[in-house]
Amino acid sequence: MSNILVTGGAGYIGSHTVHQLLERGYNVTVLDDLSTGFRDAVPEARLHICSLFDTEQVTQLLVRQQIDAVVHFAAFIAVGESTKDPEKYFTNNVAGSLSLFSAMAAAEVKKIVFSSTAAVYGNPVSTPIPETAAIAPVNPYGETKATVERVLAWLDQCRGLRSVRLRYFNACGANPEAGLSERHVPETHLIPLLLKAVVTGQPMTIFGTDYPTPDGTCIRDYIHVDDLAKAHIAAIDHLLAGGASEVFNVGTGRGFSVREVLAAVEAVTGKPVPHVFGDRREGDPAELVADSSQLRNRLGWTPEYTELERIVASAWPSEQRRWA
Numbered sequence: 001m002s003n004i005l006v007t008g009g010a011g012y013i014g015s016h017t018v019h020q021l022l023e024r025g026y027n028v029t030v031l032d033d034l035s036t037g038f039r040d041a042v043p044e045a046r047l048h049i050c051s052l053f054d055t056e057q058v059t060q061l062l063v064r065q066q067i068d069a070v071v072h073f074a075a076f077i078a079v080g081e082s083t084k085d086p087e088k089y090f091t092n093n094v095a096g097s098l099s100l101f102s103a104m105a106a107a108e109v110k111k112i113v114f115s116s117t118a119a120v121y122g123n124p125v126s127t128p129i130p131e132t133a134a135i136a137p138v139n140p141y142g143e144t145k146a147t148v149e150r151v152l153a154w155l156d157q158c159r160g161l162r163s164v165r166l167r168y169f170n171a172c173g174a175n176p177e178a179g180l181s182e183r184h185v186p187e188t189h190l191i192p193l194l195l196k197a198v199v200t201g202q203p204m205t206i207f208g209t210d211y212p213t214p215d216g217t218c219i220r221d222y223i224h225v226d227d228l229a230k231a232h233i234a235a236i237d238h239l240l241a242g243g244a245s246e247v248f249n250v251g252t253g254r255g256f257s258v259r260e261v262l263a264a265v266e267a268v269t270g271k272p273v274p275h276v277f278g279d280r281r282e283g284d285p286a287e288l289v290a291d292s293s294q295l296r297n298r299l300g301w302t303p304e305y306t307e308l309e310r311i312v313a314s315a316w317p318s319e320q321r322r323w324a
């Protein structure tokens with residue numbers, strides 16, 4: 001079986017992907033500096049605590065483990081923080097990736113799956129958004145991901161580095177059977193915050209009710225973390241089979257408003273969500289929904305979690321413990 005290095009494997013999407021890779025028999029090595037990841041999210045023996053910036057050590061790890069392909073999650077992901085401290089984001093997400101790519105060049109590893117984001121599209125002119133839509137990020141976080149995507153396109157041309165760049169929409173849910181969950185600090189994502197409000201009784205804020213959508217709240221494409229993980233496996237298999245570089249959106253293709261997500265949380269928990277209505281959050285487009293037909297048609301991927309209630313139900317046990 002192939003040897004896969006997962007950077008950022010102790011994080012939310014990384015740990016769910018590591019779990020699926022192991023289940024499918026891949027030999028997995030995790031590289032994480034534990035700056036935002038959790039030691040207990042991955043099997044201890046697989047974890048190498050190391051900075052992406054230590055090009056020499058990363059090169060040695062790639063060589064020693066005879067890595068065939070890399071899945072690169074390690075990055076900072078908070079949009080708001082990226083607007084306050086852009087240097088931190090460009091350094092970590094762009095320079096950190098360049099260090100990894102240099103190590104891969106030195107170790108002659110020529111396949112990579114890269115975590116990108118719908119944030120590369122900024123405020124799209126229409127939805128669902130195809131991969132051919134304009135790249136026009138509206139915050140430094142999105143710009144770091146768009147930059148690394150462009151670097152990867154050049155590394156394909158100049159060095160034959162094959163990459164699949166996956167543009168995630170709204171990652172959510174958890175895998176309770178595997179003991180995995182979302183644990184961002186601070187938490188900024190909608191579903192965990194709705195569940196937190198249920199547990200604590202403290203109201204959460206709905207950011208904006210005057211958007212040009214049917215109920216006035218923002219519409220997003222909520223994609224379960226296990227479906228995201230499955231997209232990474234499909235991308236790895238594509239590259240290991242000698243496939244060319246590709247860019248794919250990862251979303252269900254269906255949008256839900258904030259009010260609809262709130263209703264799903266109330267249905268699953270059987271409790272009202274204490275909430276207040278606030279101003280719009282800066283930089284939030286009204287509607288972001290993926291056209292994921294490329295990933296479906298080309299790699300045979302289909303999402304299993306298409307109902308909000310199932311997504312929320314998968315997150316509920318861990319969120320109950322988290323906020324109790």
Ligand code: UDP
Nearest residue numbers: 188189190193205206207218220258281284
């Ligand atoms: N949202 C909200 N209140 C919150 C957090 C999020 O109303 O406390 C809204 C946010 O404005 C967006 C949607 O929920 O329309 C999803 O936001 P999230 O931060 O989960 O993901 P993003 O879309 O920023 O990637």
